Amino acid sequence: MLRLLPQLLLFLTAWLLGTSGAFAQRVQFPSQVPSYDVTPPGYTPPSLPPTTSPLTSSFDPYANPSLGTPPPDIPYTVSPQFAQPQQFGQPPLGQPIAPQLAPPVTPVVPQQGGSLYPNGLPNQWNSNTYAYGNSDGTVAQLQRLMQQISAEQTYLYTDGGVTGFGIDRTELAATFGVPIFYNPETPLLVTPGFAFNWWSGPSLDGFDLPPRVYDAYIDGAWHPQFNQFLSADLGLRTGVWTDFNNWNDAIRIMGRALGEVALTPKLSMLGGIWYLDRNAVKLLPAGGVHWRPNELWDMYLVFPNPKIRRRSITVGTSQWWIYLAGEYGGGRWAVERIEGDDTVDYNDIRVFTGIEWETQTQIRGHIEVGFAFDREIVYGQTATPNLDLDNTFMFRGGFDF
Numbered sequence: 001m002l003r004l005l006p007q008l009l010l011f012l013t014a015w016l017l018g019t020s021g022a023f024a025q026r027v028q029f030p031s032q033v034p035s036y037d038v039t040p041p042g043y044t045p046p047s048l049p050p051t052t053s054p055l056t057s058s059f060d061p062y063a064n065p066s067l068g069t070p071p072p073d074i075p076y077t078v079s080p081q082f083a084q085p086q087q088f089g090q091p092p093l094g095q096p097i098a099p100q101l102a103p104p105v106t107p108v109v110p111q112q113g114g115s116l117y118p119n120g121l122p123n124q125w126n127s128n129t130y131a132y133g134n135s136d137g138t139v140a141q142l143q144r145l146m147q148q149i150s151a152e153q154t155y156l157y158t159d160g161g162v163t164g165f166g167i168d169r170t171e172l173a174a175t176f177g178v179p180i181f182y183n184p185e186t187p188l189l190v191t192p193g194f195a196f197n198w199w200s201g202p203s204l205d206g207f208d209l210p211p212r213v214y215d216a217y218i219d220g221a222w223h224p225q226f227n228q229f230l231s232a233d234l235g236l237r238t239g240v241w242t243d244f245n246n247w248n249d250a251i252r253i254m255g256r257a258l259g260e261v262a263l264t265p266k267l268s269m270l271g272g273i274w275y276l277d278r279n280a281v282k283l284l285p286a287g288g289v290h291w292r293p294n295e296l297w298d299m300y301l302v303f304p305n306p307k308i309r310r311r312s313i314t315v316g317t318s319q320w321w322i323y324l325a326g327e328y329g330g331g332r333w334a335v336e337r338i339e340g341d342d343t344v345d346y347n348d349i350r351v352f353t354g355i356e357w358e359t360q361t362q363i364r365g366h367i368e369v370g371f372a373f374d375r376e377i378v379y380g381q382t383a384t385p386n387l388d389l390d391n392t393f394m395f396r397g398g399f400d401f
Contacts, residue, residue: 147175147189148362152398156372158200158390165346165375165389166200171215171398183224191219197333207377207387209344210243213333217241233258233270242334246341249381250334252277258286258302266292270302278332279345279380304328309356318359326351329372332380343380348372350394365399 150173158166173193180188195215202209217239225231235256242250258272271287288302298321300307309323330347352370375389 145176147177148400149174150398150400152396154394154396157393157395160201160203161390162202162204163388163390164201164203164392165377166392167346168198168200169195171195173219180222180224186222186224189219189221189223191221193217193219202377202387202389204387206384208338209377210245210335210337213241213243213335215239215241215331229262231260231262233260233272240334241332243336245336246334248334248341249343252332256286260290274304278330278347278378279343280347280376280378280386284328312355315357316359317361318357318363320355320357322353322355324351324353325368337382339382339384342382342384345376345378345380347378348375348389352394352396354396361401363399363401366397368394368396370394370396 150171152171154167154169154171156165156167158164171193172195173191175189175191177187177189180186193215194217197213197215199209199211199213217237219235219237221233221235223231223233233256237254238252240247240250241252254275254277256272256274258270260268260270262268268290269288270290274284274286276282276284284304286303288300288306290302291297291299293299296311298309305325305327307323307325309321309325312320312322314320327350328347329350330345332343332345334341334343336342350370350372352368354366354368354370356364356366358364370393371391372394373391375391377387377389379386
C-alpha cells in the first residue's frame, strides 16, 4: 500500500493541473493588479452630485417664500419640521449618502384679532415663552410674565381753521401674560396703559374744549383656542378718560367679543360685537373673514378695523410688510368747559397705509400715513350741538419690544 502512494500523488497532481488549465481558458484573470491612480483607457467616470450638501447650505426662511413662515393663526398648520424632506437623487455607487435635514422652524406670527384701543392689528411673534427641563427629560413651555412694552405717537394735522381740530397723542403701555390653568399657551393678557392727548381747536365760539385730556386704563384680552376649528377674541377695558378737572362720568367700560370659526386652514369667519361706550355710538357689530391665501398675503377683512398686508422684503433678521387698513377712531372724555362739566366724543373714520417690521427678537415697529374723514365732536351733557370738523391727514408711528 505504501508503495502505491507515490503513484497516487503523481496522478492527483496531473489531474489538478489539467483542471486549472481548463478553468483558466474560461475565465481570463488579469496578469497584474490594475492601478487606481491612472484612469484606464476608454473609461468615463460617472458624474458626481453637486458639492453643496444640505448640511452646509445656508437657509434663509424669508428669502425662499416656499419655506417661509406659515400663514398666521391657522389652527391646524403643519409645522415645517414635520414636512416631507426634499428627496435628492441617488448618488453614484461608493458615494456616501448625506443625511437630509428639514428646514429650521421660524416663529409663527399670530394675528391677535385687533386691539380695542388703539385700533389696528398688533402682530407679535409667538415666542413669549421659555423652556423648562423636567427631571424625566421632557421640556415644558412656560409663559413669560412680561410680554411686551409699547409706545405709539399719533398726529392729526390742522390748518387752524374755525372747524379745524388737531390731535397730538402719545400712548405708553406694557403687556403681561398670566397663564390660564387649563391652557398655558393662551394666557390672559393684562395691559396697563396711559395716553396724553393734546388738542388744538376748534376755534368756533361756543364749542370750546380743553387743551389736554388723558387716558389711564387697564385692559384684559384673552384668545382661547377651544379646538382646531373654534377660537375666540375677548377683551375688556376700564379706566378713566378725563382732563383731571372733571371726574363726573369719567369711568368707562369697553369690551369686545368675537368668535372665530376656521372654515379651511387658510380661511376663517369671525363675528361678534364691540362695546365702545361713547355718546354717539354705544355698540358696534363686528365681523368678516380672515383670509391667508399664501405666505405673502394676510387679509383681515373684519369690520370695524380691516387690514390687508403683504410681505415685502427681508432686511437682516427682520421681515417687512406693507399694508392698507382702516379703523373707527376717537374716544370719549369727561371735560370741564366754560358752560360747566361735560362729556365729549371725538369720532372719525381713518384709512391709511403703512409699513411694519418684525424681528425674531420680538422688536416690532410701524409707520403709517392716512386720511381722517367724517370727523365730528359730540357733546353729551350740555345743549351744545354736534360739530362737524374738517377732514385732515394722519401720521402715526410706534414700536414695541
